[in-house]
Amino acid sequence: MKKPVFYLLSSLLFLLPALMLAVKSFTPVWKWGEPLSFDWTLRGWEVFLMDSRIYEALLLSILIALTVTFLNLFVGILAGKALSHSDFKGKGLLETFLLLPLFIPTMAAALGLHITMIRLGLANQWLGVVIVHLVPTIPYTIKVMKAGYDRVGSGIIEQAKVLGGGSFHVFRSIELPLLMPSVRSAVFLTVTISMSQYVLTAVIGGGNVITLPIIYYPFLQSVNDTVMAAFSIAFALLPVIAVAVVELLSKLLTYKGTLVNRGVT
Amino acid sequence: MKWHLNKRTTALLVPAFFFLLLVLYSLVMSFVESVKGPNGWTLSYYRDLFLEERLYASFGYSLSITLISTALSIVIGWALIRSFHTLIENSLGKWILWIPMLFPHFVWGYFVLLLLGQSGVLSSFLYSIGLLESRNQFPVIVQDKEGLGIIITYLWKEIPFVVLMLLPVYAQLPKQYGEVIHVLGGTKRDYFKTIEWPWVQPVLVEVFLIVTAFIFTAYEVPALLGVQYPQMTAVLAYDWFYGISWDERSYAFALLFMISIVMSLFALLSFLLLNRRRWLISKSQHQR
Numbered sequence: 001m002k003k004p005v006f007y008l009l010s011s012l013l014f015l016l017p018a019l020m021l022a023v024k025s026f027t028p029v030w031k032w033g034e035p036l037s038f039d040w041t042l043r044g045w046e047v048f049l050m051d052s053r054i055y056e057a058l059l060l061s062i063l064i065a066l067t068v069t070f071l072n073l074f075v076g077i078l079a080g081k082a083l084s085h086s087d088f089k090g091k092g093l094l095e096t097f098l099l100l101p102l103f104i105p106t107m108a109a110a111l112g113l114h115i116t117m118i119r120l121g122l123a124n125q126w127l128g129v130v131i132v133h134l135v136p137t138i139p140y141t142i143k144v145m146k147a148g149y150d151r152v153g154s155g156i157i158e159q160a161k162v163l164g165g166g167s168f169h170v171f172r173s174i175e176l177p178l179l180m181p182s183v184r185s186a187v188f189l190t191v192t193i194s195m196s197q198y199v200l201t202a203v204i205g206g207g208n209v210i211t212l213p214i215i216y217y218p219f220l221q222s223v224n225d226t227v228m229a230a231f232s233i234a235f236a237l238l239p240v241i242a243v244a245v246v247e248l249l250s251k252l253l254t255y256k257g258t259l260v261n262r263g264v265t
Numbered sequence: 266m267k268w269h270l271n272k273r274t275t276a277l278l279v280p281a282f283f284f285l286l287l288v289l290y291s292l293v294m295s296f297v298e299s300v301k302g303p304n305g306w307t308l309s310y311y312r313d314l315f316l317e318e319r320l321y322a323s324f325g326y327s328l329s330i331t332l333i334s335t336a337l338s339i340v341i342g343w344a345l346i347r348s349f350h351t352l353i354e355n356s357l358g359k360w361i362l363w364i365p366m367l368f369p370h371f372v373w374g375y376f377v378l379l380l381l382g383q384s385g386v387l388s389s390f391l392y393s394i395g396l397l398e399s400r401n402q403f404p405v406i407v408q409d410k411e412g413l414g415i416i417i418t419y420l421w422k423e424i425p426f427v428v429l430m431l432l433p434v435y436a437q438l439p440k441q442y443g444e445v446i447h448v449l450g451g452t453k454r455d456y457f458k459t460i461e462w463p464w465v466q467p468v469l470v471e472v473f474l475i476v477t478a479f480i481f482t483a484y485e486v487p488a489l490l491g492v493q494y495p496q497m498t499a500v501l502a503y504d505w506f507y508g509i510s511w512d513e514r515s516y517a518f519a520l521l522f523m524i525s526i527v528m529s530l531f532a533l534l535s536f537l538l539l540n541r542r543r544w545l546i547s548k549s550q551h552q553r
Contacts, residue, residue: 006349010361014425017376018364020386024379032384032400033392075280082277096536098281101288102475103532105482107499108521111506112291115298131287138284147433196369199484199503213369220375220489232375236367 018236024229044226048234054215058234061211064126065194065242068133072141072190073183080145080182081175085154095146102139109135110203117204124208132204133194140193141186148182177254184243191242195235292525299518303511310515311523317516322495330412330497331481334419338476339469341420342427350435353428362425371485374418378490381414382407407490414490415497423476430472434465467539474535478528482521498524 024030025044028037048054083095101109110132114123122128152175160170176183198213205214216231300306314320345353352358365373380386388403397403407414442460451459484499491497496504498520505517 002349003352006352006358007361010358013421014361014364017373017380017421018368020380021376030386030389032389034389035393036386036390075284078277078279079281082274082281086271086274088271088274092536092540094278096533096540097285099471099536100529100532103478103528104288104292104525105478105499105502105521105528107482107484107502108295108525109288109291111502111518111521112293112295112298113287116290116294134284135288135291138281142281192367192369196371196485198371199488199499203506213371217371217485217489220371220378225379228375228379232368232372235369235372236364239367 018233021229021232024225025233027226029224029226041226044224044228044230047224047227048230053210054212054231057210057212057215060126060209061195061213062238062242064130064133064209064211065191065238066245067130068137068194069187069190069242069246071130071134072137073145073186075138076141076145076186077179079142080147080149083142083146084149085157098142099139101135106132106136106197106200107203110200114203123204124206126205126209128204129201129209129211132200133197135200136197137190137193140189144182144186144189145179148179151182152178172254176250180247180250183246183250187243187246188239191239195238292522295518295522295525299515299522301515310512310519313512314516314519319494319496319501320520323498323501326412326495327481327497330415330419330487331477334416334423334480335473335476337416337420338423338427339473342424343431343465343469345424346428346431346435350432353432354436359429359432362428365422365425366429368422369485370418370422370483371489373422374414374486374489377414377418377421378407381417408492410492412487412491412497415487418486418490419480423480426476427472431465431468434468438464470535470539474528474532478532481528482524 023038026040026042028039028041028043030036079098083091113132117123117128117131122131156174156178157170160174161167165173195212197211198217201209201211201214205211207214212231212235216228216235219228219231222228299310300308302309349358353362368376378385382388383400383403383405385403385407388397388400391397391403392400406417438460443456446456446459481497482499483497484503487497488500488503491500502517502520505513505520508514508517
């Protein structure tokens with residue numbers, strides 16, 4: 001009884017909207033009052049992929065999102081390990097402080113950094129946008145990575161150290177493979193959040209850093225729902241692609257012949 | 266147990282410290298900008314800010330939208346996970362709930378507009394089957410004065426967020442304690458009081474704070490689905506920041522700084538009150 005209710009409810013509320021956008025991206029513009037037309041067309045995707053402005057924005061958004069992601073993983077993995085595997089005075093307070101950026105308006109951070117960015121020459125630059133995108137993402141990544149290290153435990157790492165493994169070697173062969181589920185979640189969250197930033201990008205990018213949201217946002221009222229739907233679906237595909245890229249990179253970084261390959265995990 | 270930060274741990278935390286410095290610095294700069302007048306430091310912008318009618322309209326409007334959206338998201342999300350957590354734990358259920366998380370808030374806002382706007386798909390559909398005579402008969406639920414469209418968008422996005430935040434807690438609830446209670450003749454109420462609530466409460470508080478802070482100060486959705494007046498806080502701050510006069514620019518900083526301080530204190534206090542219990546739970550987790 002529970003099962004059908006759950007799947008019906010969740011499909012109706014969460015799967016159907018995505019499907020509707022997907023279908024919409026392949027059907028002509030629906031004019032009000034006319035029956036919905038299902039003459040399949042690639043027009044929406046053509047406009048989306050052929051427009052050089054959109055194409056450049058797509059590349060820039062990916063560049064920004066991936067840079068933000070790697071900085072996130074760097075900060076998050078180190079801090080997550082420290083918070084999970086060691087105990088020190090004030091740890092609880094530090095953890096709380098690291099969550100605090102989630103409770104302040106991100107706009108306060110963006111506007112506060114604006115003048116400094118201008119002075120440092122980072123305003124209107126993609127790197128400046130990367131820095132401000134760190135504010136709403138890093139707290140999540142630290143949280144996710146700490147939970148990851150909690151799950152892995154310190155025993156297996158100490159064991160490897162006792163057996164004479166160097167820190168980086170242990171990281172590549174043991175920590176990273178075991179942390180992959182957390183890394184995936186962190187990448188997913190970070191890329192999605194980075195792709196969702198209109199106002200932070202607009203303020204710091206100053207109309208010079210054209211990412212996808214900067215193009216998408218003013219067109220939201222547009223009548224061409226076919227192009228808009230294709231655009232919308234693209235937003236959802238990017239985090240999925242990003243996870244795939246990171247997966248690939250971690251495969252390259254992971255020491256060959258690890259636990260995973262032997263099927264121990 | 267080490268009670269002082271050793272070198273190794275400190276080294277691991279250095280990047281995180283830099284991040285905190287960045288955020289702190291941005292707040293300090295917001296404050297500096299809010300007290301910098303043409304003739305030196307002044308607190309007059311804060312005083313004048315409270316004379317602005319737009320501020321009160323914005324606060325009332327933002328607060329009601331935020332509290333309604335947050336409360337409903339948490340109640341519905343919590344109810345969902347309580348009834349279905351075994352189903353959500355398997356991968357298919359989890360993937361369905363991840364779908365809305367994939368889309369940025371403004372994309373979901375666009376979808377709500379496309380579906381529920383006066384010229385939207387639903388209204389068009391109702392017209393074509395003869396239930397409406399013109400699009401004006403379709404109720405204004407998006408870009409309306411009450412912010413209904415904003416609330417719908419937020420509910421749609423935040424309910425899955427609440428569920429996914431609570432999921433690990435429900436997956437880890439110590440089920441054997443439930444058996445103990447059952448054997449000793451306890452009721453479902455006892456189970457809730459002694460096991461479920463202590464585990465869930467810290468996460469509920471955290472989710473409540475995150476969602477409240479986010480909705481109260483987010484720009485994208487209300488800028489898209491709101492009206493000219495009243496405006497939610499972020500939209501007002503944005504307008505002021507790019508406003509013509511210097512005063513308005515200072516108002517933007519003062520407004521955002523005030524919200525930052527209030528929200529941080531609120532969050533800090535909640536966590537301090539919760540921390541002790543959370544510490545006890547983490548200890549008991551280690552011993553299992």
